[in-house]
Amino acid sequence: MPDISILTQRANSFASPKSIQPTNSLVITQVPRTFFQPSIIDALRNHFATYGEINQWVPIASFSRIILVYYAEETAELAKNACDPLILTLPHRIPTILRVYRSEPNPIFSSSSPTADENLLRPPPIEKNFLISPPGSPPIGWEQIREDPPNATPLADDLIAALRKLKLQERRSSREVLLEPEDGVGVGVYVEDCDMNDDDTDGVDWEYGCPSPARLRWKPIATAMPPVQVQ
DSSP states (O other), rough: OOOEEEEEEEOOOSSOOOGGGOSSEEEEEEOGGOSSSHHHHHHHHHHTTSOEEEEEEEEEGGGGEEEEEEESHHHHHOHHHOOOHHEOOOSSSSEEEEEEEOOOOOOOOOOTTTGGGSOOOOOOHHHTTTSSSOOOOTTTTTOOOOOOOOOOOOHHHHHHHHHHSSSSOOOETTTTEOOOOGOOOOEEEEOOOTTTTTTGGTTOOOTTTTTOOOHHHOOOOOOOOOOOOOO
């Protein structure tokens, strides 16, 4: 283990005691990436543990900082006043100055506490657990059930009954009556072949993609010009 020297230097504090919010959490900043190795991290933890019992010690190398949570707010305030700034000296290296700041209060985590799980992210209820992607692990005691086969009926019964009524009931010249409303009230379904009695198109070859011969004889009807307001 390398010889690590940790010195404290009291900084001038301009914050009023009344404006300081009590907290049990501190943040150690400006920690070089090369310091995130077990020997240096353990030395820093042991140093801060001299001020009181530490509940959580969270080194975050990607942000070059360490978050520590004490059990008591008084302990965190004592460590803040004594260790800001903190001079860390390693062999054959230039001394490094670390800053210690107050952080937002954090709940006390205890593995033996019955309410410890309340501080952790919990999975959704079992009813919605299989809706997330990827799905979570099945609950204890879960067994695969036999699923029903696909629906063998392509159409609903009411729709099949309605289609059965659409049968040819009567033929009126070119119009076929499939459904006739009773007493003239209701829905009627009729099919009419518009080209059935078209004698003008008999014997005329019609090529796909060209206008139908029946459409060629359609002519637009002239309409009156709408009234125009005279200025």
